[in-house]
Amino acid sequence: MNKLEKQQSIIKRQNLNESDYFQSILQESYRLNLLSVTEYETIQVQSLQLLAKQVQRYTGGESSSVKVETAQSIMQSILYVIGSYLKTFPEAELGLAALKQKPLLELYQHGKKLITVQLASAKQLLIDIQTDGFITDNQAYNDTIQNAIPPFFTDYDVNFAAHDTPASIDYPLCNDKMDLIGIEYISNYLETLCLENKFLDLFPMPAISRLLQGFNDHHKDLLINIFGLVLTNALGCVLLGKTITLLNIEPKEREYLQQKLLNLSHTELNNRLHTTLRQLCIDLELSDRSLKNHMIGIIPDLSVRLKNALENNRLESIFISFKEYPLQSVLFEEGNKMDDELFRSIANEIKECRYVSDKIAIIQKEIHSISDFIDILGSYCIFDDEFTDIFQSLGDMELALLLKMIPSGNTIDSDIHFTESEKEWHNRLNTFFSELRLPRQKRIRKLVGNIVFILDRTS
Structure with a gap:
C-alpha cells in the first residue's frame, strides 16, 4: 500500500505531450518502470489491431492496405482519440491503470463519444459567439469567427483524422494553447474567446474603439488581441485610481506611473500587478473563476514587458492613450437629416x-x-x-x-x-x-x- 501511495504522483502532467498524450503517457510510464515490457508490447499490438480495423473501414472493406502516409494518419487519429479519453482522468496514473486493465478498443470508443460531445458543445459556442459575441471591426476577429472556424465542423473527421485541425485561425488569444490539436484546440479556443468577450462586454464599445485607435490607426487590419489591450489599460486605470471603464491613460498619467513603478524589483512589480488585478475584479464585480484565471495568465508576460518599458522609459508601449481627435465610434452629431x-x-x-x-x-x-x-x-x-x-x-x-x-x-x-x-x-x-x-x-x-x-x- 505504501508503494502504491508513493507512485500516485510519479507521472507529472507537465512532462506529458498534450498533442500526443497517448504515446507520451506510455513512454513516461515505461521510463519510470510503471509499465512492464510485456504490458507495453500488449498495448502496441492492440494499437495495430485497431489500425487494421480502421483501415478496413477506411477502404470500405475492399482492401486491408493503404499508403504509408494514410496509415500513419489513421494511427495518429486512433491514438489521439484514446488520448482524449485518458486526459479525463484526474491523475495520469489512473489513465495508465485504464490502459492496463481495459481493451484499447473500449478506450477508443469512450474517446469517440467524448469527442462527439465536444463537437456539439463547440459548435454551440461558435453559434453563441456569432450571434451574441463581441462586436468589433477587426478583420482577423471577424474572419476567424465567420469564415475560418465554421468549416471545421464540416471538414473534421473523427474516424480517420481526429488529430487534424481543418481551420485557419488568425485572431490571436491571450495565452493560446498552441500545444493542443483537433477538437481539443477548437474547443479551448472558443471557450477562451467566450471568456475574453465576457470581459470586453463590461466596457463601453466607444472606449474600446478609441483604445484600439490609440494603439494603431490600422488596428482593423492587425493581428492583435483586444482583450489583452483592454485588460492592460484597465489595470493602469486601477493603478491610477481612476474610473476603470474610461480605459484612457493620459501621457501625464504615464509619467506618474513611471515614477511610481520604476524602482520596484521584478518580484515587487509582479506582486503589484496581482494586487491590482484582484482590485480590478472587485471593481468589476467579477465572480467567474475561469475568467479570473485567464486574466491572471496575462501577468507573467505583462510583468516582463512592463519592467522593460519602465527601464527604457517607453511606458507608452504598455499603457495606451486615446487620440485627441474624435473617432467614428462617436456616432452622432447634430446636423441635417439625410434626404x-x-x-x-x-x-x-x-x-x-x-x-x-x-x-x-x-x-x-x-x-x-x-x-x-x-x-x-x-x-x-x-x-x-x-x-x-x-x-x-x-x-x-x-x-x-x-x-x-x-x-x-x-x-x-x-x-x-x-x-x-x-x-x-x-x-x-x-x-x-x-x-x-x-x-x-x-x-x-x-x-x-x-x-x-x-x-x-x-x-
Missing part, C-alpha cells in the same frame, strides 16, 4: 444584412445624426435581439440622447403617435438600460438630466 431616398436606401441595406455586426458597421459609417438613427430604429430593419447588440455598441451620451427622446417609464402604452416598431425599440431600450450596471445607469441618468434641448423631428 428620403438616401435614407430608404440605407434602411434597405441594413435590413438585408444577415449579421447584426454588419448592421452596426453600416450605422457607424452612414448615420451621423440622432434623428436619422431614431428613424432607423423605427423602420423595421432591426429585429428582436439585434436592438440589444446595437444599444451595446453605443456610448453613454448616445444612450442618454435616445432615452431623452422616448416616453419615461419602464413600459410604453399604446400611444397612437408611435408605430409598433417604435414601441418595440422604446421597450427594448428601457429593458437594456435597466440591465446595465448601476454605476453606468447613474452616469447616463445624469447625462439625460443635463440635456435641455429637444430635437426637431418635424424638419
Whole structure:
C-alpha cells in the first residue's frame, strides 16, 4: 500500500505531450518502470489491431492496405482519440491503470463519444459567439469567427483524422494553447474567446474603439488581441485610481506611473500587478473563476514587458492613450437629416444584412445624426435581439440622447403617435438600460438630466 501511495504522483502532467498524450503517457510510464515490457508490447499490438480495423473501414472493406502516409494518419487519429479519453482522468496514473486493465478498443470508443460531445458543445459556442459575441471591426476577429472556424465542423473527421485541425485561425488569444490539436484546440479556443468577450462586454464599445485607435490607426487590419489591450489599460486605470471603464491613460498619467513603478524589483512589480488585478475584479464585480484565471495568465508576460518599458522609459508601449481627435465610434452629431431616398436606401441595406455586426458597421459609417438613427430604429430593419447588440455598441451620451427622446417609464402604452416598431425599440431600450450596471445607469441618468434641448423631428 505504501508503494502504491508513493507512485500516485510519479507521472507529472507537465512532462506529458498534450498533442500526443497517448504515446507520451506510455513512454513516461515505461521510463519510470510503471509499465512492464510485456504490458507495453500488449498495448502496441492492440494499437495495430485497431489500425487494421480502421483501415478496413477506411477502404470500405475492399482492401486491408493503404499508403504509408494514410496509415500513419489513421494511427495518429486512433491514438489521439484514446488520448482524449485518458486526459479525463484526474491523475495520469489512473489513465495508465485504464490502459492496463481495459481493451484499447473500449478506450477508443469512450474517446469517440467524448469527442462527439465536444463537437456539439463547440459548435454551440461558435453559434453563441456569432450571434451574441463581441462586436468589433477587426478583420482577423471577424474572419476567424465567420469564415475560418465554421468549416471545421464540416471538414473534421473523427474516424480517420481526429488529430487534424481543418481551420485557419488568425485572431490571436491571450495565452493560446498552441500545444493542443483537433477538437481539443477548437474547443479551448472558443471557450477562451467566450471568456475574453465576457470581459470586453463590461466596457463601453466607444472606449474600446478609441483604445484600439490609440494603439494603431490600422488596428482593423492587425493581428492583435483586444482583450489583452483592454485588460492592460484597465489595470493602469486601477493603478491610477481612476474610473476603470474610461480605459484612457493620459501621457501625464504615464509619467506618474513611471515614477511610481520604476524602482520596484521584478518580484515587487509582479506582486503589484496581482494586487491590482484582484482590485480590478472587485471593481468589476467579477465572480467567474475561469475568467479570473485567464486574466491572471496575462501577468507573467505583462510583468516582463512592463519592467522593460519602465527601464527604457517607453511606458507608452504598455499603457495606451486615446487620440485627441474624435473617432467614428462617436456616432452622432447634430446636423441635417439625410434626404428620403438616401435614407430608404440605407434602411434597405441594413435590413438585408444577415449579421447584426454588419448592421452596426453600416450605422457607424452612414448615420451621423440622432434623428436619422431614431428613424432607423423605427423602420423595421432591426429585429428582436439585434436592438440589444446595437444599444451595446453605443456610448453613454448616445444612450442618454435616445432615452431623452422616448416616453419615461419602464413600459410604453399604446400611444397612437408611435408605430409598433417604435414601441418595440422604446421597450427594448428601457429593458437594456435597466440591465446595465448601476454605476453606468447613474452616469447616463445624469447625462439625460443635463440635456435641455429637444430635437426637431418635424424638419
